[in-house]
Amino acid sequence: MKLSEYVEYDAIGLASLVSAGEVTPLELTRLAREAHDEVNPRVNAVIEFYEDAETVAGADAGPFSGVPFLRKDIGAAEAGRLEEQGSRLFKGHRSNADSYFFRRARDAGLRTLGRTTTPEFGISGFSESILNGITGNPWDLGRTAGGSSAGAAAAVAAGIAPIAHGSDGGGSLRTPAAWCGLVGLNPSRGRISGGPNNQDGKFGLSRQFVLCRTVRDMAAALDVFSGPHPGDPFVIIQPNRPYLEELAQPTDTLRVGVARTKWGEVETEPDVLQAVEATAALLEGMGHIVEDIEPPYEPAEYSSILLGLSDLGASSLETAARAMGRTISADTLEPVNLKLYERGRNLPLSHPGHLQEAIRRMRFRVGEAVHAFDILVTPTMPTVALPHGGIYCATNPTLSAEEYMEADAALYQYVGVFNVTGQPSVSLPLAQSTSGLPIGVQIVGRSGDEVTLVRIARDLEEAQPWSKRRPTVQAGAADSHL
Template identity: 35%
Template sequence: MTSVMSWNEWSNLDAIGLADLVRKGQITPKEVAEQVALAIDSLNPEINAVIEVFEDAVNDPMKEGTNPDGVFAGVPFLMKDLGPTVKGRLQEMGSLFMRGNRASADSFLTSRIRQAGLNIIGRTTTPEFGLCSSAENPEVYVTRNPWNLDYTTCGSSAGTAASVAAGIIPIGHATDGGGSIRIPAGVNGNIGLKPSRGVLSVAPYSSDLMGVVSAQGCISRTIRDTAAFVDSCRGGAPGEFMPYWTPQEPYSELIRRDPKKLRIAVSHEWGDYASTPHIVAELERAARFLEALGHHVEWVIPDIDFHTAYEAQTECYIMNFAQTIQGVLEQKGLEKPSANLIEPMCIRVWEEGISASYTQRAKMQSKFNDTSRRVAAFFEDWDIILTPTIALPTPLVGTKEYLTISDNPSVYDWFRNLWGIFSYTPIANLCGLPGISLPMAELENGLPLGIHALTRQGDDGLLLQLGAQIERALNGKWNQGRRPGVHVTSIDAVTQQLSPFSESRRQL
C-alpha cells in the first residue's frame, strides 16, 4: 500500500473534504482506506487505539453495502467495540470474558452508517463493558493519549478519540452513557456531541429509559462532519419504544448561520464537586470569548438537586451494568462472573445491582423525573449551560482509582470518586439532553481541555450552531492550531512512498 497524499494534506481534510475529493474522482475510497491503514500501522503501536483493521473492507470499500452516493462517499470509519454490532465481526467489549464474540447481524444504526457512505474498516478500544473512565487494563490493552503518552485518553470511547486526535481518521463512532463521547473528546482535543434522546437508534438492544441513558454518536474534528453524521444517521428502527424526530432544517444547513444572541449560564460548583482554579480560569476565558461573540454570559448555578441527581445516576449505572453483565453470563450459560475474566469493579457492580427490585428502579426513575423537570424549567430562562468537560486534570496512565481494575471495596465510593472528576456530563444522559465538548481550552501541562455546553432536549442544532460560530471565529483552529505529539504529520517522509497527489491529481 502507498499513501495517496502527504500526511500534512491528509490532516487538513475532514471527512466531508475527503468525500468531496472522492466525488470529484481525485481519489478512490480504496485509496483513502489504504491511507488510514498506513496511519494505523505507523501510530497504533504508540497509542494502542485500534484493535483490528478489516482488511477486506480496506480492499473493497463497498463490499458490505457502503453507499457510494452517501454524504461521506466511502470515507473510512472505525467503530467503537461496544454498542452497535457489525455482522460477522468481532465485538469483545473490552473484556477478556467476551474474547471471540462475533455479531450475527448489523444493528440498525450500523445500517444507517453504511447508508451515509461510511466504510467501516475496523474497531477501536473501550474499557470493559464501557463502565469506567479509560481503556486501561494491561491484560487487555492500554490506550494512551496522543498529546502525551503518559496520560490516559479517558473513555469510554477511548480508541476512537485517540484515533481522531492523532489524525488517523477524521471521524469515528462513539457512545455516551455518562460522558463517554464528550469526556474523551475533551481530553484529546476533539469535538464530541452526545445527541438528545430520540435522535440515533439504540435498536435492537435497548428498549426503555434504563437503556437510553446511553446515546450513540461520533467524535470528529469539525462541526460540519458531526452535523452531517447526525443528519444522515438519525432515526429509529421499526418498533422503537419512543418517537424519533427530525428537525425542520438539516443541521448541515443550520450551522451555516450564527445562532441568535444566547443566554449562557456558566458554572462549575455542582453540589459537592468543583473544578480546579486553572480549569475555572479556562472556563472564564471561554465565557469571555462567547461574550465577545455577542452572547449574554452570566455565572449562574443550575437549580438542580445535585445530591438527588448523582444518587440517581449511581443507581442507574449499577442496575444497567449489572443487567449487561447478567446478559452475557446467560449467553454463556454461567451463573456468576469469573474473577479471572471479568474485572473486579464490574463484578462488584453485578453483585450490587443484580438483585435490585422494581421498587428500587421506580424510585430511581422518580429521581430522574424530578431532575429532568428541574433542568427543563431552568432552560425556560437560559439557552446554554456552560461548564468544563472535566473538573480535574486528565489522569496519568495507571491511575487505578477511576478504573474497573480498582481494588476499592465499595461500588458507591468508587462512583462518588468518578463524579469528582466527571461532574458535569452525566446530567445530559439522565435528562436526555444534548451536550457537546469543544476543544477550546488547555490544561496547565499543555493537554487539551474541553469546554462543555448543554441545552434543552431536542435542541441539538443549537449546540452545533454555536460550535460552528466558534469554529469560524477561530478560523478553524481548534486547540489554538496545535497538534498532538503523536500525529500522522510526524510519520517519516522517507517511508511514505507518496503518490504525487499534489501535482497530478489536483489538476483533474
C-alpha cells in the first residue's frame, strides 16, 4: 500500500483490509510513521511518535484492528507514557495508570502510536503553547487548528492517522473538527467513562472521545468506548443495538430547532450562516419540521461558570506542583493560566456549592428552552478558522483572567453550552467558505440520544458528502501522482 492510498481510507476501511489480509498492522504503523515524517514538520501536530510504535499492543481482532491511533496529551492516560498537558509545569511527567478509555482502545485493536499537541491544560481553543509551539491548520498553516484537541485534528486532517483521541470540556472536539473539516462528537454526559481517575471531570462538563473523518467511524467508536464502569457516578441509558447497526435504521420525522441568530458577542460570518441555512433546508426537504430557536442562555452565565471551574482547579494544580517538587510561576505557567491560578488560590468553602448551583440553573434554563425539539442545528463556530494568536490564546500576556473567559464565551458561544447541559452534539463538515476553508455545522441531540445523532449524521453525509475535500497539507500528495 502506498501512502497516497493509506490516506484515502477511514479507520473502518483500514481495519477491513487488515481483516482481509490485504495489509498488516505493522505496515499501517509504518505508513503512519511515513505520513508523520512527511507532514508533521509543517503542521506540528504530533509531539511524540513513540520509539516503540512498531511493538505497541492492540488486539488482533476488533472493529479497529491494526488501525493507527493517537493520544491527546491531556485527558485519558496511558500508564508509563508522558502526559505533559501542554505545560512546562508538567514537562517530563508520566502517568501511573491506564485509563479505561485506552484499555478499550487496545481491546478494539487500535494501535496508539504517539501523542498530540494541546494548549496548556486544554484551556484555549487555539492551537499553541509555550511548551510545544504552534500547530498549523492543514487547510491554511497561518490559521489555528482549533483546540484544545488541536494536534489530534491536524493529524487526522493531514492524514497521519484516520482517527485520534480527543476530549471536550467546552468545544474542544467540535471546534477543531469544524475548523479542520472533520467529524467531532461530544457524547452525552455519562456515555464515556472517565475512569479510573476522572469519572466525572469538571462536574460532568468534560468528556473523552475521538476525531475522525466519517460517520461510520464515529458510530464504531461509540460502540468501542461507550459503557459504564464500576464506580462511575453517573450512568445513562444504554442503546438497544450497536451504533454501527443504527446506520441501517430509518430516521424518524424530527422537530428541528435552527439557530439563525448569534448566541454570544461574536457575529456569525455570512458563509457560516449560509451553511446553517442550507442544512436546515436539506432537513426540511427530508420531511423534518424546521423552526427557529432563540438563544437559550445569557453569555454571562457561561463565562461565570468557566471562571468558577478554573477557580476550583487552583488547589489541585498547587498539589500537583508540590508532588513533583516544582513551583508555580511565570516560568512554569502561561500568562492567562497563571492569572487564573492566582485568582482561585483563596476560595471560600462555599465556592463549590455556588458553582454547582450556577451549573444547575443554566442546565435547567437551556433544557426548558430546547425541550420541544428532537435536534438542534447551529453553527459549530461563528467563524472559519482564525489566524494564530490574539485574545483567544492563553499565551496572551495582556488579558486579565476575566477578560479571557469573556472572550472565550463570546467565540465558543454554540459549543460550551452543551457541555453544561450534558447533551450530545456533533460537528459535521457540511460546507466550505468562499475561500475554501471548512465550515462545521453542529447537530445537538437530547441527552442520551446518540442514536438519533448517528442516524441524522448519516443522512447528512449521504446528502452532502465531504469525503473528496482535501486540505492543502496532506500526506501522500506527492506519490498520488506517480
